[in-house]
Amino acid sequence: MNLLSLLSGLTKRDPHAIIAIDADPVQPVHVSRSELWRRTLQLRADLATAGVGRGDVVAVCLPSWSDLLGWQLATASLGACAVGLDPECPTDDLVDTVADARPRVLALDVGVRPEVLDKLRAAITAHGGDADTAEPLAPAVAVVPGPHAEPPVDPSPWDLGGGAWQPSAATAGMPMPAAGGDEPAVAFAPGLAAYRESTLLAHATATAEALGLGDGDLVVCTRPAAQPLAWSFTLAAAAGGATYLFDPQLDETALPAQLARFSATHLVADEAAARHLAAAHTDPAAALPTLRWVGIPNAESAEAAQSLEAAGVAARGFYAPRGILAPFALWPDDRSTADRWLGGGTPVCPDVELRITEPDAGTVPDTAAPDPAAAKHGVLEIRGGCVPDNTTGWFRTGDLASLTSDGDIRYEGPAPQHR
Structure with a gap:
């Protein structure tokens, strides 16, 4: 079993069960297993089109949104490694991690702080001499609007020199892709220690069993979802069939x-x-x-x-x-x-x-x-x-x-x- 087959099995068992909630004071978004499945397969296709493949790195710098789960699963299904970055961490630390990881794609919140973009461009220029041609360092930027915002008309203001694009809307009917191997699937800053899919699944399953997580349960963590602590419990909730609450304002x-x-x-x-x-x-x-x-x-x-x-x-x-x-x-x-x-x-x-x-x-x-x-x-x-x-x-x-x-x-x- 891998992360994608975990989601596939959950979806087949009960496609309408809620796997995640994006909190909002007025209109929270309840994400069903089937909706996350469609999102993940579409994002997987988008990442493959962007050139992501086995051994590549995808940096995911997003608030505590359910998008994080789809990005992690889609990246792992391509044999690539997702690096979770907390957008509220010190800007210099974030930039240093991106420079160290050298991702092929960098997912950024549409509302990312301007100083982050400025410092990323400066780092790319310093390493490559020109922000427009620094192929080894400049990632393609995926601009993510999140659950409660509209996508921008033009993603080019987020371009760091490697292009910018927006994830496609989820569509139904995409086939289950073939996936093999046991590659490093997730790494955490600052040390970028990486975990293989088999390790992630073993830990998530063991945690879910130890806590008795099951259908109808709801897990909350006060840490940002991109951090190892919260991400681990997110995956454990999924492994147990429970729901995870994503709330960037918590x-x-x-x-x-x-x-x-x-x-x-x-x-x-x-x-x-x-x-x-x-x-x-x-x-x-x-x-x-x-x-x-x-x-x-x-x-x-x-x-x-x-x-x-x-x-x-x-x-x-x-x-x-x-x-x-x-x-x-x-x-x-x-x-x-x-x-x-x-x-x-x-x-x-x-x-x-x-x-x-x-x-x-x-x-x-x-x-x-x-x-x-x-x-x-x-x-x-x-x-x-x-x-x-x-x-x-x-x-x-x-x-x-x-x-x-x-x-x-x-x-x-x-x-x-x-x-």
């Missing part, structure tokens, strides 16, 4: 109302947002009767989870290393509150190896891996399933942690050099 103030409005069942929230949710209602369980699970990534304090559970909402800490598919580890229900209210847990993917190294250590040979039970704490390194491709096998998380005798992770915060 913040801790608007969160309680949005959860109630759309009958959310699962929430991924930073500690500050979780504390605000607990304080927003004297009885969150009554105000949010459908909410079954709140996950708090890398919680260093038990306060947020404890406050929510005291109000009747099940809350857990979990572990999500920076730039890694999340959750990497979840606490089972039978763990004590001393553990499950904090960051950590049992690895979601079973085929992983863990080891603790000294905070200031360099590369540690595989044969030097210490006995996990003997290590008090240090920097966590991981390898195996749910870990991005890398040359050494071991991925250094930059997080301080300890390992229990059962193989669980207890998160202790970022290592000093990563704070």
Whole structure:
């Protein structure tokens, strides 16, 4: 199975089920599985026409819209790698990532900040000498209007030197394309660590099973959808047959109302947002009767989870290393509150190896891996399933942690050099 066949199977099972919602104060857009399927196949054809093929990179710099899901799936189906970029990240970081990734196509929001375009053009000129002829660096720009705006009459103002175009309207009747191989399908900034389709599917399926995601459930994350944390839960929602809420305006103030409005069942929230949710209602369980699970990534304090559970909402800490598919580890229900209210847990993917190294250590040979039970704490390194491709096998998380005798992770915060 690959990402496209996952969507195909969901669509055949129930074409009218809602896979995504684009939030709006007045007119939210409910996207059915069949609509996303049509969009994805049409976009796949557009990308192929733009020259995207196996081994290419497509950079996707869009707000938290359901378009992100279609772009990721269409790109992967061509054997290309999608790099998600948060349009609200610092402009220089965004430009540097585009320069490093050298995408064949760059998807930009029709409302992208002018300074982003200016700095991208400057970077292209600096690397190629002329913005009009810098073939190695200048991507073709796809101008995406999003769910609530009209497409521009002329996309040329977004041209960075490689041309500009607009995605075609979705049409019915496009055949299921042949897809093969297991190429890197998604990479995350800033390190551009890439994941193969098989890894993405294994993690999404394992997460959906661990959380009990199914038809009728709705998942919300307070992070931008282009970031690894939110993207991981987006795909897990799809793998479980659930719905994901895309809301580029979501913040801790608007969160309680949005959860109630759309009958959310699962929430991924930073500690500050979780504390605000607990304080927003004297009885969150009554105000949010459908909410079954709140996950708090890398919680260093038990306060947020404890406050929510005291109000009747099940809350857990979990572990999500920076730039890694999340959750990497979840606490089972039978763990004590001393553990499950904090960051950590049992690895979601079973085929992983863990080891603790000294905070200031360099590369540690595989044969030097210490006995996990003997290590008090240090920097966590991981390898195996749910870990991005890398040359050494071991991925250094930059997080301080300890390992229990059962193989669980207890998160202790970022290592000093990563704070």
